[in-house]
Amino acid sequence: MMGDLYRNQRAMRAMRQTAMQKGVIAVLDVGTSKITCLILVLDENMEAASDEGIGNLAGQEKFRVIGAATTRSRGVEFGETTVLRETERAIRTVVQAAQKMAQCRVDHVMACASGGRPRSYGLAGQVHVEREVVTESDVAHVLASCDIPDYGADREILHAQPVNFVLDHRSGLTDPRNQIGQRLACDMHMLTAERAAIGNLVHCVRRCDLELAGLAMSSYVSGISALVEDEQELGAACIDMGGGTTGISIFLKRHMIYADAVRLGGEHVTHDIAMGFKVPTNVAERIKTFHGGVVATGMDDRDMIEIDREPDNWDGERRAVSRAELIGIMRPRVEEILEAVRERLDAAGFEHLPSRQIVLTGGASQVPGIDSLAARILGQQVRIGHPLRVRGLPQAVTGTAFSSAVGLSLLAAHPQDECWDFELPYDFKAARPLKRAVKWFRANW
Amino acid sequence: MRTMKDPAPSRLEYRMKRLMLRPSMRPFRRYGMPVIALATLAGLWAFDEGRREGALAFVAELRNEIGERPELVVRMMTVEGASPALAASIREALSIEFPVSPFNLRLAELREKVETLDAVAHASLQVRSKGVLVVAVDERVPVAVWRSGGGLELLDKTGYRVATVPSRVSRPDLPLVAGLGADAAIPEALQLYGVARPIRDRLRGFIRVGERRWDVVLDRGQTIKLPEMQAVTAFEKVVELDVAQDLLERDISVVDFRNSQRPVLRLGQTAIGTFHDG
Numbered sequence: 040m041m042g043d044l045y046r047n048q049r050a051m052r053a054m055r056q057t058a059m060q061k062g063v064i065a066v067l068d069v070g071t072s073k074i075t076c077l078i079l080v081l082d083e084n085m086e087a088a089s090d091e092g093i094g095n096l097a098g099q100e101k102f103r104v105i106g107a108a109t110t111r112s113r114g115v116e117f118g119e120t121t122v123l124r125e126t127e128r129a130i131r132t133v134v135q136a137a138q139k140m141a142q143c144r145v146d147h148v149m150a151c152a153s154g155g156r157p158r159s160y161g162l163a164g165q166v167h168v169e170r171e172v173v174t175e176s177d178v179a180h181v182l183a184s185c186d187i188p189d190y191g192a193d194r195e196i197l198h199a200q201p202v203n204f205v206l207d208h209r210s211g212l213t214d215p216r217n218q219i220g221q222r223l224a225c226d227m228h229m230l231t232a233e234r235a236a237i238g239n240l241v242h243c244v245r246r247c248d249l250e251l252a253g254l255a256m257s258s259y260v261s262g263i264s265a266l267v268e269d270e271q272e273l274g275a276a277c278i279d280m281g282g283g284t285t286g287i288s289i290f291l292k293r294h295m296i297y298a299d300a301v302r303l304g305g306e307h308v309t310h311d312i313a314m315g316f317k318v319p320t321n322v323a324e325r326i327k328t329f330h331g332g333v334v335a336t337g338m339d340d341r342d343m344i345e346i347d348r349e350p351d352n353w354d355g356e357r358r359a360v361s362r363a364e365l366i367g368i369m370r371p372r373v374e375e376i377l378e379a380v381r382e383r384l385d386a387a388g389f390e391h392l393p394s395r396q397i398v399l400t401g402g403a404s405q406v407p408g409i410d411s412l413a414a415r416i417l418g419q420q421v422r423i424g425h426p427l428r429v430r431g432l433p434q435a436v437t438g439t440a441f442s443s444a445v446g447l448s449l450l451a452a453h454p455q456d457e458c459w460d461f462e463l464p465y466d467f468k469a470a471r472p473l474k475r476a477v478k479w480f481r482a483n484w
Numbered sequence: 485m486r487t488m489k490d491p492a493p494s495r496l497e498y499r500m501k502r503l504m505l506r507p508s509m510r511p512f513r514r515y516g517m518p519v520i521a522l523a524t525l526a527g528l529w530a531f532d533e534g535r536r537e538g539a540l541a542f543v544a545e546l547r548n549e550i551g552e553r554p555e556l557v558v559r560m561m562t563v564e565g566a567s568p569a570l571a572a573s574i575r576e577a578l579s580i581e582f583p584v585s586p587f588n589l590r591l592a593e594l595r596e597k598v599e600t601l602d603a604v605a606h607a608s609l610q611v612r613s614k615g616v617l618v619v620a621v622d623e624r625v626p627v628a629v630w631r632s633g634g635g636l637e638l639l640d641k642t643g644y645r646v647a648t649v650p651s652r653v654s655r656p657d658l659p660l661v662a663g664l665g666a667d668a669a670i671p672e673a674l675q676l677y678g679v680a681r682p683i684r685d686r687l688r689g690f691i692r693v694g695e696r697r698w699d700v701v702l703d704r705g706q707t708i709k710l711p712e713m714q715a716v717t718a719f720e721k722v723v724e725l726d727v728a729q730d731l732l733e734r735d736i737s738v739v740d741f742r743n744s745q746r747p748v749l750r751l752g753q754t755a756i757g758t759f760h761d762g
């Protein structure tokens with residue numbers, strides 16, 4: 040099982056290397072309500088541009104966005120592709136538009152998915168260092184020695200990142216290479232998702248003549264772009280409120296240590312409005328984006344919203360609802376989402392983190408007043424996180440709804456070490472069953 | 485409900501767009517497609533034969549109009565670097581009727597025509613301002629008269645024929661050569677002529693014998709036979725002998741220097757008689 044994963048992921052890494060040589064890579068965020076494609080030019084020698092207010096803190100100086108396009112998503116529910124042909128068409132639309140803007144053809148694409156019921160595991164492993172200093176093969180050994188749980192045959196490993204190394208009681212090492220010690224242990228964070236969801240996305244991308252250069256979880260990449268460095272260092276949760284799912288990722292010491300997703304999102308709010316006011320979904324979506332809110336005031340009782348503005352309405356009926364009614368429909372659903380997030384955070388032990396910052400991002404976090412509502416449900420330190428500024432990004436793509444696309448481009452320029460970046464040790468396959476047998480004998484006899 | 489077209493590009497369209505965005509397609513997009521488009525338009529326009537002929541006629545008319553403009557028309561011809569006789573023959577050879585349009589003058593053809601004249605070594609033609617056609621020629625200079633089977637011909641220093649003369653009297657200043665293949669050995673004949681300066685008043689001419697050696701013929705029937713090789717040296721010896729000892733003044737009919745190791749004299753009739761009487 041491990042070998043197969045190694046092959047797939049290493050093939051994607053090789054694709055990313057090829058893309059780096061070509062200098063052009065696309066990132067594709069396939070969400071429930073929209074699909075975004077950014078085309079990046081990667082250049083290691085690009086000088087830092089201080090005029091645009093873009094620093095070189097998070098390494099965003101290494102690339103430039105030359106093409107950006109967004110289109111309505113099709114055939115995606117809860118972040119998972121359900122109608123492959125429709126999703127393929129949507130990807131074609133967005134890739135073609137981005138290529139047209141970039142005047143450049145892309146062959147390699149990094150994609151992120153928000154669905155697939157992500158599940159995260161913390162793994163630990165330890166080995167004795169072969170020589171007195173830690174070498175790369177020791178790191179590979181310790182990563183391979185992590186005891187991988189039985190995560191289910193229908194699931195696929197999306198991320199497996201070493202988050203911490205321990206060398207002889209010295210913990211918190213990020214890079215143990217060339218250090219002196221005898222016992223090397225590591226903590227690894229593994230994220231799995233449903234194989235069907237991932238496979239469908241991969242299939243759609245392949246059908247568009249694109250080579251996949253990497254796959255990421257969208258809650259993880261939104262955390263990369265929406266959290267500032269201190270938050271990533273001290274501990275924070277990024278709540279990516281998307282259309283069909285709400286992703287949760289917890290960062291500590293600049294590593295993702297937990298990720299989860301709630302299968303509720305902004306489209307549920309839209310459906311509630313559509314059902315409550317008996318209007319079509321597109322009208323409900325417009326009312327939500329123009330007049331929505333979650334905190335009602337006395338003023339809102341008098342603020343009447345015209346609905347039924349669509350041109351097909353020939354019977355002349357004109358209806359108006361007050362904004363308070365709209366808030367009355369929206370608020371319970373948003374509360375439900377945030378409470379579901381709260382449950383997941385509690386289950387993950389979020390309250391034990393040194394800093395309990397919560398950052399809301401994603402399209403659904405644009406509802407006015409959601410930060411005060413979230414502060415009541417999730418904790419005091421809540422803010423709305425806009426994605427990091429990157430060079431060449433059009434103004435239209437800088438909103439919170441695009442934090443996962445921006446984060447994915449940051450990840451494309453600076454990939455996180457995954458366990459498959461290290462060579463699989465030669466004795467891995469032979470040694471492990473033997474070791475297990477010895478362990479079992481010792482334990483039982 | 486209004487039915488909307490699917491905004492997604494079809495698979496074919498998507499692939500074509502991507503093909504067009506390939507870096508190698510950039511020159512094609514920039515040059516190839518406009519050229520193809522223009523060629524297609526031109527081809528469609530010229531598909532009709534009448535239009536094609538009309539265009540050709542228009543071009544011909546335009547050409548005529550331009551050629552007949554007073555600024556451009558050629559009215560006269562001057563010949564430079566040629567004697568009056570040669571100039572007359574060049575005019576006759578070209579036989580251009582002025583005024584003429586410069587488009588109708590094919591200068592390369594005219595030049596070839598001028599150069600076919602034997603007296604012309606090299607010619608260049610130019611249309612200069614004020615409508616003058618200038619023919620600049622390098623004339624061949626005759627250096628010898630060659631009496632061949634056909635008659636008397638003038639040869640230049642390379643042995644090339646320049647002109648025919650009616651009689652020897654018309655060019656008494658030039659040496660006379662005779663015999664088959666004499667024209668090919670004109671440089672040697674000229675050297676011999678230079679050596680013969682002291683006896684030039686007696687010199688009648690040079691005869692090429694068997695296309696290999698020279699006989700020098702003087703008046704009173706005297707002949708000097710020269711060898712194939714180093715004929716000039718041998719002739720110098722004969723002339724020196726004449727200067728020193730009046731060799732040729734004596735009654736000698738043939739000085740045979742064909743073998744320079746063993747020169748032979750043949751006496752004239754009187755001398756033989758005197759010899760026998762004495």
